[in-house]
Amino acid sequence: MTPRAAVVLTGTELVRGQRVDRNGPFLARELVALGVDPARLVIVGDGPADLEPAFRQALAADVAVFSGGLGPTHDDRTVELLAHVTGRRLHVDPTLAAEIEAVSRRISARFGRPYAEYATGIEKQATLPAGAVSLGLAGTAPGVLLEHDGRIAVALPGPPGELRRLWRIALETEPFRRLRARVRPPHARVLRVYGVTESAVARALDATGGESEGLDITICAHDFEVRVDLLAAPGAEERAAAVEASLADALATHVFARDGRPVEEIVLALARARGLRLAVAESCTGGLVAARMTSVAGSSDVFVGGVVAYSDELKRAPLGVPGDVLERHGAVSAEAAQAMAAAARERLGADGAVAVTGIAGPGGGTPEKPVGLVYIHAQLSDADESVALRIPGDRETVRGRATAAALHVLRRVLAPNSVERV
Amino acid sequence: MTPRAAVVLTGTELVRGQRVDRNGPFLARELVALGVDPARLVIVGDGPADLEPAFRQALAADVAVFSGGLGPTHDDRTVELLAHVTGRRLHVDPTLAAEIEAVSRRISARFGRPYAEYATGIEKQATLPAGAVSLGLAGTAPGVLLEHDGRIAVALPGPPGELRRLWRIALETEPFRRLRARVRPPHARVLRVYGVTESAVARALDATGGESEGLDITICAHDFEVRVDLLAAPGAEERAAAVEASLADALATHVFARDGRPVEEIVLALARARGLRLAVAESCTGGLVAARMTSVAGSSDVFVGGVVAYSDELKRAPLGVPGDVLERHGAVSAEAAQAMAAAARERLGADGAVAVTGIAGPGGGTPEKPVGLVYIHAQLSDADESVALRIPGDRETVRGRATAAALHVLRRVLAPNSVERV
Numbered sequence: 017m018t019p020r021a022a023v024v025l026t027g028t029e030l031v032r033g034q035r036v037d038r039n040g041p042f043l044a045r046e047l048v049a050l051g052v053d054p055a056r057l058v059i060v061g062d063g064p065a066d067l068e069p070a071f072r073q074a075l076a077a078d079v080a081v082f083s084g085g086l087g088p089t090h091d092d093r094t095v096e097l098l099a100h101v102t103g104r105r106l107h108v109d110p111t112l113a114a115e116i117e118a119v120s121r122r123i124s125a126r127f128g129r130p131y132a133e134y135a136t137g138i139e140k141q142a143t144l145p146a147g148a149v150s151l152g153l154a155g156t157a158p159g160v161l162l163e164h165d166g167r168i169a170v171a172l173p174g175p176p177g178e179l180r181r182l183w184r185i186a187l188e189t190e191p192f193r194r195l196r197a198r199v200r201p202p203h204a205r206v207l208r209v210y211g212v213t214e215s216a217v218a219r220a221l222d223a224t225g226g227e228s229e230g231l232d233i234t235i236c237a238h239d240f241e242v243r244v245d246l247l248a249a250p251g252a253e254e255r256a257a258a259v260e261a262s263l264a265d266a267l268a269t270h271v272f273a274r275d276g277r278p279v280e281e282i283v284l285a286l287a288r289a290r291g292l293r294l295a296v297a298e299s300c301t302g303g304l305v306a307a308r309m310t311s312v313a314g315s316s317d318v319f320v321g322g323v324v325a326y327s328d329e330l331k332r333a334p335l336g337v338p339g340d341v342l343e344r345h346g347a348v349s350a351e352a353a354q355a356m357a358a359a360a361r362e363r364l365g366a367d368g369a370v371a372v373t374g375i376a377g378p379g380g381g382t383p384e385k386p387v388g389l390v391y392i393h394a395q396l397s398d399a400d401e402s403v404a405l406r407i408p409g410d411r412e413t414v415r416g417r418a419t420a421a422a423l424h425v426l427r428r429v430l431a432p433n434s435v436e437r438v
Numbered sequence: 439m440t441p442r443a444a445v446v447l448t449g450t451e452l453v454r455g456q457r458v459d460r461n462g463p464f465l466a467r468e469l470v471a472l473g474v475d476p477a478r479l480v481i482v483g484d485g486p487a488d489l490e491p492a493f494r495q496a497l498a499a500d501v502a503v504f505s506g507g508l509g510p511t512h513d514d515r516t517v518e519l520l521a522h523v524t525g526r527r528l529h530v531d532p533t534l535a536a537e538i539e540a541v542s543r544r545i546s547a548r549f550g551r552p553y554a555e556y557a558t559g560i561e562k563q564a565t566l567p568a569g570a571v572s573l574g575l576a577g578t579a580p581g582v583l584l585e586h587d588g589r590i591a592v593a594l595p596g597p598p599g600e601l602r603r604l605w606r607i608a609l610e611t612e613p614f615r616r617l618r619a620r621v622r623p624p625h626a627r628v629l630r631v632y633g634v635t636e637s638a639v640a641r642a643l644d645a646t647g648g649e650s651e652g653l654d655i656t657i658c659a660h661d662f663e664v665r666v667d668l669l670a671a672p673g674a675e676e677r678a679a680a681v682e683a684s685l686a687d688a689l690a691t692h693v694f695a696r697d698g699r700p701v702e703e704i705v706l707a708l709a710r711a712r713g714l715r716l717a718v719a720e721s722c723t724g725g726l727v728a729a730r731m732t733s734v735a736g737s738s739d740v741f742v743g744g745v746v747a748y749s750d751e752l753k754r755a756p757l758g759v760p761g762d763v764l765e766r767h768g769a770v771s772a773e774a775a776q777a778m779a780a781a782a783r784e785r786l787g788a789d790g791a792v793a794v795t796g797i798a799g800p801g802g803g804t805p806e807k808p809v810g811l812v813y814i815h816a817q818l819s820d821a822d823e824s825v826a827l828r829i830p831g832d833r834e835t836v837r838g839r840a841t842a843a844a845l846h847v848l849r850r851v852l853a854p855n856s857v858e859r860v
Contacts, residue, residue, distance in 0.1 A: 028654075028656055029656045029658045029667075030479075031466060031476050031477070031478065031479060032466050032467065032470050032476060032656070033462070033463035033464065033465070033466030033467035033470070033476070034467070034656060034658055034665075034667060035463075035658055035660070036458075036460075036463050038458075040455065040481065041455035041457075041458050042455065043455070044453060044454050044455030045454065045455035045456070048454050048455070054453050054454060054455070055453070055482070055483070055488055056453065056480060056481065056482050056488065056492070057452075057453060057480070057481040058478060058479070058480050058481075059462065059478065059479040059480075060477070060478050061477070066477055066478065070478070127635075133641075177831065177832070177835075232450075234450055234451045234454070234456060236451050236456050236457050238457070243456075245456060296746075298725075300732075301729075301732075302728055302729050302731070302732025302733070302737075303720075303725030303726065303727070303728030303729035303731075303732060303744065303746065304725065304729045305725070306724055306725030306728075306746040306748075307723075307724050307725035307726045307729050309724070309725075310722075310723075310724025310725060310746070310748060310798075310837075311724070311833070311834070311837070313798075313799070313800055313801065313833055314801060315724075315748070316748050316749065316802075319748050320748055320749045320751070320752055321745065321746045321747045321748040321749060321752040322725065322745075322746040322748075323743065323744075323745055323746070324718075324725065324728040324732070324743045324744040324745070324746070325743045326728075326732060326737070326738050326741050326742055326743040326744075327738065327742045327743060329742070329787060330742055330743040330786060330787075333785075333787070363755075364752060365751060365752075365755070376732075376735075377735070378735055379735065379736060380738075409599065410599070411733075411735055412733070413599075415732075415733070
């Protein structure tokens with residue numbers, strides 16, 4: 017039997033929607049990769065009446081992970097509840113108290129705050145349920161792990177960076193080592209396609225026979241990309257490989273990756289392999305294409321930069337789009353996109369460029385050029401591609417999808433025969 | 439008593455972390471604004487064994503909202519479970535079936551797919567629990583509302599745009615009208631500050647007396663901004679006003695907004711009021727500042743555009759940063775930031791500009807100029823401000839915080855005495 021996990025994310029600001037939780041999806045992916053099935057992610061506020069049933073239910077799972085509620089204030093109730101629900105006594109751990117005191121003194125000195133402000137929280141934060149162990153400190157609060165009835169409970173801090181750091185430590189503890197020895201991580205495969213609809217992928221999948229015992233398949237569409245995740249339990253690996261191979265055959269040239277790398281990383285790698293430098297020229301995407309290119313560490317060897325030309329004057333002057341192109345065809349036109357790409361290559365000293373111009377809305381649309389109309393042009397010295405799109409949706413959707421499309425058109429120009437055949 | 443709500447978000451891709459839920463936070467904010475207290479947001483997969491307890495628990499709340507699981511496939515189990523858990527019979531609604539058939543015929547024609555592909559799902563999607571009403575179609579599936587033991591259950595489609603549309607319709611139904619007649623929405627106040635730490639805000643809040651009966655206060659920090667939300671139950675409005683006023687006094691010039699508008703919207707409004715046009719010049723933020731400026735609908739009357747100068751050549755040539763500035767001080771320097779801002783104003787024909795240069799990491803740092811070092815310069819014809827920051831964290835954090843800081847420095851230059859006094 018695959019062990020099951022429950023994740024409890026605590027915080028009044030989370031349950032009220034004032035902050036969007038990022039820890040649940042991270043922990044879920046980590047658990048899946050371990051071979052543990054995440055059964056439920058629950059977001060609750062800081063009130064004990066809501067926390068207690070959530071804790072009780074979570075502690076019935078093989079693995080229960082909690083985020084938040086570890087700090088020094090009275091609203092931080094995770095440790096107290098863990099003890100209460102597992103029927104354990106609380107005690108102050110003297111080694112942990114000394115550790116927290118040392119950190120508190122350093123913090124009070126660094127921020128020039130009286131040490132007394134921190135001292136009050138030390139005893140609370142050094143308090144653990146009997147049998148629990150500290151995973152190390154995040155700020156002045158420890159992450160906590162305990163085993164209960166053969167089940168594992170892990171309490172982690174709310175800030176995502178700290179949570180991820182202490183989670184890695186939790187994985188190295190004895191209880192997790194034992195868990196990992198008895199479960200086999202699923203065999204995972206991923207197939208990513210661009211330019212076909214989610215339902216077309218679903219039909220292609222049905223034609224391969226689709227899911228079967230031990231083989232879980234999920235299809236997920238986002239910004240024109242469709243991602244197929246295949247998770248095979250031990251014994252179903254060959255079946256997964258066969259389904260993936262038929263699916264890849266059926267979707268042929270639409271397949272662009274068999275791993276999780278974002279398209280901007282693929283674009284940069286393709287250009288790097290050919291020794292090419294890239295630039296962008298953007299209108300309606302307003303910097304999003306450049307932002308995605310530069311989100312990749314080390315992108316500066318390939319990506320030289322870009323121009324966001326939000327006004328017509330800017331398309332003319334620093335970018336150098338000929339005035340008559342703008343006058344004859346308008347700033348939102350295939351011709352303007354092509355001129356912008358050519359100008360970006362020339363003016364910014366790049367070998368290749370992609371340009372995007374369109375109407376993101378909600379205003380600015382006309383019957384001839386409605387909101388959602390987007391022109392993309394990608395250009396190298398020896399290849400180019402023009403694309404016109406009609407993207408339904410609000411401003412954010414149009415901009416997001418136009419950005420994804422621009423990166424994919426640039427990818428196709430860089431690698432016209434890029435179907436990976438494994 | 440404030441009515442309480444539970445939200446259940448269904449989808450295997452959500453519980454596995456392959457897709458991040460956006461519906462929970464939206465629904466939570468909507469419920470809070472109505473005067474309903476969101477007790478719990480639960481993410482579960484599509485398996486009936488996980489769905490049933492989640493549905494049962496949610497239906498014990500005054501308002502239960504479900505997202506996802508309304509489509510035509512066997513994995514779409516929301517309606518079936520609603521009927522099962524409330525002990526109602528399922529029946530095919532003939533009017534609804536006719537509606538779904540008409541939509542299915544249009545869709546099959548538009549995509550050139552055989553109608554038979556859609557026909558199989560019509561009966562399933564037209565099936566409702568006894569007493570439930572359709573909220574209208576999203577694609578070919580209806581949103582569903584039912585009242586049970588004086589409680590409201592609403593089932594909405596998973597795609598966020600569709601969910602939001604049908605939620606608005608649900609709010610206009612008779613059961614929600616009755617609910618809204620008996621609850622008073624909380625009196626909400628918000629105070630947003632920039633340039634002080636979350637703990638300094640917490641101390642200032644403590645000094646005002648802080649929370650009290652009927653007055654809920656949450657503090658939330660993100661990208662150097664700290665947001666304080668005050669929610670006052672009926673009777674606690676004056677207390678909320680008093681706490682907010684003392685807090686605003688204590689935080690003085692750090693207060694930048696008393697509403698939820700993002701800083702880019704504030705920047706654009708300030709510039710628009712003065713008839714100024716703005717531009718940006720970015721290095722380490724790589725387009726993110728421009729992307730945030732252009733995320734605001736109608737920004738084109740103020741924002742002319744920007745340059746992402748990721749290479750030194752680009753800072754020199756199209757932007758026009760003097761070569762000797764780069765040679766003497768380096769591309770990551772206060773001098774380079776100032777020259778970039780001046781060049782952006784001049785070359786891009788703007789009245790004001792902000793420039794950002796820094797080291798986003800993880801590579802590229804040196805002992806003198808470590809990762810996280812960021813210089814920002816904002817400039818108008820009659821005012822300017824330079825800021826140097828050391829931002830701890832990964833590449834994404836450095837870029838995100840540098841972007842927020844650039845927008846705030848530009849805001850301060852546009853409105854040096856911008857403390858709103860209400």
